Amino acid sequence: LANPVLCTCRLARRLLPQLRSKSLDALTLHYGIKVKHRHRALGDAEATAHLLTRLMGELSGQGFGAADQVLGFQHKRKSEIVPSAAHLTKLRETVLPQVPHRPGVYLMKSRSGEILYVGKAKALRDRVGSYFAAPDGLAPKVRELMGKVRDIAWEETPSELSALMLESRLIKAMQPRYNTLIKRYRTYPFIRLDVSAAYPTLGWSSEILPDGAEYYGPFGGRRSVETVIETIGALFRLRSCDTATLHSAVAHQRPCLFYDLGRCAAPCRGDEARAAYLDEVQRVRRFLSGGDESGLIAELEAHMAGLAEQMRFEDAAALRDKIRDLKKVVYRQSRIAASINEHHLLLIQPTADPTRAELFFIRHGRLHAQAVIDESGIDGLRGTVETVYFSGTEAPPHCRKEEIDEMRILANWVWRYRSQGTHLYITTAHASPDDVLTALRTQL
Helix, strand or coil: CCCCCCCHHHHHHHHCCCCCCCCHHHHHHHHCCCCCCCCCHHHHHHHHHHHHHHHHHHHHHCCCCCHHHHHHHCCCCHHHHCCCCHHHHHHHHHCHHHCCCCCEEEEEECCCCCEEEEEEECCHHHHHHHHHHCCCCCCHHHHHHHHHCCEEEEEECCCHHHHHHHHHHHHHHHCCCCCCCCCCCCCCCEEEEECCCCCCEEEEECCCCCCCCEEECCCCCHHHHHHHHHHHHHHCCCCCCCHHHHHHHHHHCCCCHHHHCCCCCCHHHCHHHHHHHHHHHHHHHHHHCCCCHHHHHHHHHHHHHHHHHCCCHHHHHHHHHHHHHHHHHHHHHHHCCCCHHHCEEEEEEECCCCCCEEEEEEECCEEEEEEEECHHHCHHHHHHHHHHHCCCCCCCCCCCHHHHHHHHHHHHHHHHCCCCCEEEECCCCCCCHHHHHHHHHHHC
16 A cells, blocks of 8 residues: 555664564563454454554654654664763663663653653653653654753652552642643533432532532533533433523423423422432432443444434434443443542552552542552551541542542543453442451452
8 A cells, every 4th residue: 555654563663672572462561452362363453553552652752743753753763763962871871770660750850950851651661761762853842851851760659540640749749841731730520410409400510519419520621521411411301491490380380392302301390290300310310320221321322323224324423422421421430430429439450569459548539548458468458448438527528629630530540441450339338347358358
């Protein structure tokens, strides 16, 4: 074919010079990519595609975004790639050999000790070493950064997830000049189920308030949360009218157009409709907490297939996107961010040491503690379990931006790596710390 070709082997030779072998087996092992049906055409193709996304992530982190830059990078001579500046040669020879092959955060410092850049890595040696393989003619911002770096420090973490969280905290605290993203705590929207009203309604809010409502999230942005609310509105029959309109309809016993369209349970019809409406609220609550209520997603997928058979491809594509958003909601909510005030979770993540695991203790949707243990250390967690889950404390009235940022990181991580790690939900079935420790022992 005449189109340009991007070679994962060529990219790996330039991005990962420390690896002895650049074979597909070695590279998938390095990145922890699980390969099914290895040495079969489809299996090898899928493994190569996953590998390409990882390599493109490395390139993106170094400032390479344009296609022509990436295509040119794979053909650079090694002599063009290795930095020749004396200070970089010194760092490569004296500092780089000391950097461990473990997860962690690295800090690039100037001559005066200023923190210029903070990054995280699954394997610190490989990530830091990749900066010394950047081509001189590309990525001007990275080249400028490396021209000012005089020292590199690092902090090991038990897992890549804890490295990601530490990176976020350090960037916001230190404000390094070469970190262009996540320097400020963003505002993330939540779905808000107003259960304080006689006939609860669904909306969204940019913050969590002590108003008696139930909050679900956080979501990535306003568009995302509005799409989910719109789709839920089409699936469940909650009212969308304001309080004044509702009172007017009750007074005249006259349901609105949404009732005729099957989009509202019409609580305005009188007290006999209240029980049915509250049942609908409970269905919404279960769905937002991660339950696929009555197989609704399966029904939507069947409808999408029907639209495709009718050659209504644009409608099918629009429904496909909504299904994707709903699947993400169902999975994420069930794993990490169900109703914030009721959510208690023990997140178990593997570490670089296969005999140990890192634990994230989450109560009321907020991260309260972290610990690294092996199987023999479970009994030593009794005090932490008692403090976090059995102290009887109520949910804080406000949710700080730092806590919401950690919720977002945890939720995104669990969604992205949903086939890895273990999640232990702390429910009423775990009546005592002993019950939690017993359940934890079975998971490790």
